[in-house]
Amino acid sequence: MAEKKLICVICPVGCEIMATIENGELKKIKGYRCEQGRDYAREEFTSPSRILTATVRIKSNRVGQLPVRSTEPLPREKLEEAMFSLARVKLEPPIKEGQLILKDILKTGVDIVATRDLEK
Amino acid sequence: MQTYDLDVLIIGAGPAGLGAGIKAREMGARRVLVLERDFEAGGILNQCIHNGFGLQYFSEELTGPEYAGRFIRKAARAGVEVQTDTMVLEVKPSREVITSSKKYGLQRFRAKSVVLAMGCRERTRDAIQIYGTRPAGILTAGTAQRYTNIEGFLPGRQVVVLGSGDIGLIMARRMKLEGCQVQGVYELLPYTNGLSRNVVQCLNDFSIPLYLQQTIARVHGDHRLEGVTAVKVDKKGKTLPGTEEFVPCDTLLLSVGLIPENELSRKAGVEIDPRTGGPIVNQGRMTNIPGIFACGNVVQVHDLADDVTVESEIAGISAALFERGKETEQKEKIDAGKGLGYVVPQEINLDKQRGEPLLLFMRAELPRQKVKITINQEGKEKLAFPLPFIKPGEIIKITIEPDDLRELIPGKDIQVTVRGEGKNG
Incomplete structure (x- = not known):
């Protein structure tokens, strides 16, 4: 039986959540203050994932980069690999917030979308 | 005109x-x-x-x-x-x-x-007086953020971050994701001033070391930054001779306060x-x-x-x-008492606030656990708010409900104080 501790990152409160893990299985978690925190802790103890935010190149006379995000969290260990896929993207305005930039990144089923409007 | x-x-x-x-x-x-x-x-x-x-x-x-x-x-x-x-x-x-x-x-x-x-x-290098030359490659974290995220220029390849405020933590991760080598985040205080979530997601996730009670004493390099001297500090923030260490880098990002x-x-x-x-x-x-x-x-x-x-x-x-x-119209002052850096708003008109909740923002001076925030008038405790913990890096928000606000006497100044247990006694 092992005790594991983490700080919840769902919101800025930063609850300390404790887990009891037995034979690789999550037995008990405590210390969370909301359902989202409980779900996050469950996942964080078993398969941690993160929303990826980054920028991609865009040809515009106002800015050089367009901010983007993953629509869903990506496995934590794939974040750096995903950056190489984004490095190959080059766009031109106009862009709309939420516009699809890269579909199914690293075959994760997760898309990359723009996070701002950018006019020509 | x-x-x-x-x-x-x-x-x-x-x-x-x-x-x-x-x-x-x-x-x-x-x-x-x-x-x-x-x-x-x-x-x-x-x-x-x-x-x-x-x-x-x-x-x-x-x-x-x-x-x-x-x-x-x-x-x-x-x-x-x-x-x-x-x-x-x-x-x-x-x-x-x-x-x-x-x-x-x-x-x-x-x-x-x-x-x-x-x-x-942002506070700059001049505000914290780091000794040494004046090479390129020393910039505030926010400036680096603008270059990287909007203008499309990467400020360097090998990065040291001074200060563990949120912008510093976020830029440590950002530089890492852009392929830079991030040598570490140095923090003068024994605790970070950033949000817990940022310590977890920006540093721990990418194995970027956080050096508490350490600072940058000197920068090196003629045209471009070549490295910094990191040094340990005591409880009062005074550098400890003999603990100096050279850390190679071409970029120093400062996240040392706003x-x-x-x-x-x-x-x-x-x-x-x-x-x-x-x-x-x-x-x-x-x-x-x-x-x-x-x-x-x-x-x-x-x-x-x-x-x-x-x-x-x-x-x-x-x-x-x-x-x-x-x-x-008459105004009452709201003063930050022991343990608090400040309270906002600093003034209130109690009569005018009748029937409306009052939101107070305040910042703790030190991390404390099992905290009680008290609202006092004329040296007497009028209202008390228990909190599990407070940290200087995380703003405290207290809402006084209209019914509780009645406890306060118009025309008398208000003091807000905090009591709690310290982490190290």
Whole structure:
């Protein structure tokens, strides 16, 4: 039986959540203050994932980069690999917030979308 | 020079200015104009491409540009005018504002209310006096963030971050994701000033070391930065001789604190609280000058854009409803007592707040556990609020409900104090 501790990152409160893990299985978690925190802790103890935010190149006379995000969290260990896929993207305005930039990144089923409007 | 008459004039189109503008229109102000010196509205949110915004205000997780986008679109729908590429040169106590812009030339605005929403600026190398040469490669974390996220220039390849505030932590991760080698984050204090979530997601996730009670004593390099001397410090922040270590790097990012940007406010005669670095305001966010209001990071350096929005809405409502001739009413002072760095608002009119909840923002001086925040008058405890823990890096918000507010005696000043257990005795 092992005790594991983490700080919840769902919101800025930063609850300390404790887990009891037995034979690789999550037995008990405590210390969370909301359902989202409980779900996050469950996942964080078993398969941690993160929303990826980054920028991609865009040809515009106002800015050089367009901010983007993953629509869903990506496995934590794939974040750096995903950056190489984004490095190959080059766009031109106009862009709309939420516009699809890269579909199914690293075959994760997760898309990359723009996070701002950018006019020509 | 052309002169324009307005109901509410707002300086700065970041989250504070846009939030105040939208509320002012909703409260019936007819002509509301926001002035912005950048080429677009959104303020610093445009370069804060990371997520974590909006969890409290929208109950969903947004990136900075998405959070800004919501307010930019909402402002347009609400009929708030935004004029970009415009620098405010002067705010007069008579609520006359002089601006300069390439497109519009010199302009004069006369407003019934003015809202100061200029935000804050980063402290620089000069503010913390690091010894050594003056090579390229030393910049504030926010400047590096703008270069990287908006302009598209990577400031370097091998990075050291000084200061563990949120921008420093976020930029450590950002540099790492862009392929830089991040040598570590150095923090003078025994604890970080960033949000816990940022320590976890920005440093722990990428195995970036955090060196507590260590600082940068010297920088090296003639044309380009070649490295820094890191050194350990004692409890008082004094460097410990013999602990120096050379850390090679071509870039030093400074995340060593933010200062409310109040040059215009000072020149207008707005009274500044030395503890916040921002204007002394009442519960409606009016300054000592009638009709001049302030909100957001110009008042106090917030941790969350969501809190800036909450504060800006207070100011927007007050600015829209401001009537002259009412400013001589009695006011009670709210003082930050033992254990607290500051309390905002610094003044209140208790009679005017009847029936409305009162939101107090405050910042702890030290981390404490099992905390009790007390509201006192004449040396007696009037109200108490227990909290599991407080940290200097995380703003404390206390809401006094209308029923509890009745406990406070009008005409008597208020002291807020904090008691709790320290982590190391």
